[in-house]
Amino acid sequence: MTARIARAGRLGALLLLAGAVQATPVHASADQPGFVVTGAPVDRRDVVTWAASADRMGEAVAGRAYRLVVHTSAAGRDMRIRLSNAFGDRPVTFDSVYAGVQKQGAELVHGSNRPLTFDGARSVTVPAGGATLSDPLPGRLPAATNLVVSIHSPDAAGPATGHWMAMQTSYAAQGDHTSEEGGEPWTEVLGSWFYLDAVSVRTLAGTGAVATLGDSITDGWASSSDLNRRWPDYLARRLQSADTDVQGVANEGISGNKVLADGGGPSALKRLQRDVLSQPGVRTVFLFEGVNDIKAHPGATAQDLIAGYRQIAERAHAAGKCVVAATVGPYKGWSEWDAAGEKVRQDVNQFIRTSADFDAVTDLDHILRSPYDPERMLPALDSGDHLHPDDKGMQAMADAVDLKSLDCAGR
Template sequence: MTGRLGRVCRIAAVLLVAVACQSVPARASGPFPGATARGSGVVTWAAGADRLGEGTADSAYRLVLHTSVGGSDLRIRLSNAFGDRPLTLDSVYAGLQSEGAALRPGSNRRLTFDGARTVTVPAGAVAWSDPLPGKVPAAVNLVVSLHTPDAAGPATGHGMAMQTSYLARGDHTAEAGAANWTGTTGSWWYLDAVSVRPPNAATGAVAVLGDSITDGWQSTTDLNRRWPDYLARRLGGAGTAVQGVADEGISGNKVLADGAGQSALHRLDRDVLSQPGVRTVFLFEGVNDLKAHTGVTAADLIAGYREILRRAHAAGKCVVVATVGPFEGWSEWDPVGEAVRQDVNRFIRTSGEFDAVTDFDRTLRSPYVRERILPFFDNGDHLHPNDKGMQALADSVDPGSLDCAR
């Protein structure tokens, strides 16, 4: 590895930061096992995959998620990306939420995989279900219930869902009632994407590659107030071809270094470029790189952005980039990191290299102390927006900038 990305890896090694230098590809990699099949529709929901504790045998998960675009032929993607052994799921259902773990009567239906009720996902791979006939509305709480008879070892999922889902012992996936779903979880297990076939064949999606702000930290749990949720609602009434939204934020994530989730560079293919119907990548990451005191410079971070841009363009996707927001008052803020942020934002605003720019820094910052988030948008930690700030971010995105073709 040469150039600026190689320098990032050498810096991280000296500082004992766990950077997956050998995992950052020099060019876009080919499909990983179980990658999206042709004609699989448009992603309506997604969550960045990460290692999620240990799998347990005879466990059932009733996972609640919120759709963006509506359509027919629902498919789900199961992930064993971080597993060290095959994962078997012997019963998988999808329905619509009524309240809590209870489903709307008649909505819960079995999903199959190549015609079979059971699927075994190899370690490191994903698997798509067969299309489920019927329509799924936009902006509805979909519930995916799954049972694993013998799970063990590292589990794959999404740790910070900002959504209550439900747990059971034994296989209760076919039940519409809530009686046996007595446990709760704030994570999504083994599920990382859902797609539908929208009525209009021209409909596409945007995948948002981000960190805890995109993941929705400090937004209100169970109310779908992450900024990509607000964006999905805007797009639903905007009349543009981009209607699907895949929220690929992971709390603590960095562009350059593995740690809280694999780095944006490392997970780009799996979490973003493989998602069905994605037309545009929205890149909003960098604050965790520059506030971590690892010696990452503006040039290093810009090199990472350019690598994402190059690989996304090679895959035929447009790239919209957002400026890095203010965070003075956060415990890790210092003048050195602030100087890097300003340099990075200057590049984003003026380089002309991206297909479009959204100025989240300008949206969030105080007009009096520009290094700080506006108090009205501050949840209190001086980094993460509250619900009003999340909505302001979504409102600052030009829907037309996402409706892009290459």
């Protein structure tokens, strides 16, 4: 059986270890002009355990603190976070950053909340358009942990960076309460994440991750909030109990996102490097996107969308990643459906099923469609809007993924 990191108990998620952590700056380029990642160099054993694609979030608020709840996939130690100012027009300083484990609501498990440092300092300034990695935090972080990252900025202004549709309750407070484990100061309830766009852990050598590049279906729209029932969450649970070295799952879905054009966030082509290829340990890109390009008016042609898919595959392969592509699911009954768009969807799916551009294919159209009307979603998997699957549909999608196709080591 393939060796994997054993899962520890929830209360032992962030155990103290002795010794100081040394850090030196490192820079990584990305598609977005000026996007620079600073922080201690990434170790070859580092693997992303949680991620959410960065987007523009409206005006930032100075003196505000955020208590952000995220759910890990891969287990490991020496946790690091990535703070993003990708959409900022000026530097933003974080003068207090802590990580702990959720007990309930905004309350943390007693003794779990610990400060994070950046190049040895408690404070860090992230440049406009850039991101920064924290120093590794000694201790173990189990899989399937509700990790809580608390951040405070005294000077945040201009456009904020974050992820709008979290499907997870987080919290905010005015003033710096990041070091406190109680939930009392955190009176504002949030449905979004701010500034935090990735968490990684150090794993056994050979462990990898899959990044799911997609739109609102991957982002989890219509799944149950606070229960981690997005299809990448179900996939993560399968991986944790399977004999595979792929343990990390980075959910890089954005509601409304398109392959070719900006709209719900930058296009998949524009954000591929920043959101996917720059994440540590990513072995495979799972591409499930295109319905927003197709159902737009005017919509993309099959030829243009196929060209976009090919660009993503070429760039991922050039970065040493494998690509698993998924067919576009049915959406008849959604207000933007028409026969012309359906023809494009059928042509695109035929390309995906038969193309040599991908390392593997998952036929999610086949899983989701009704046998009585293949242009519609199976009612038992439909959230009711005829585009987004419900919890059962999300699980059916994850169950359809061949786990062996995600483990591309040696290909």
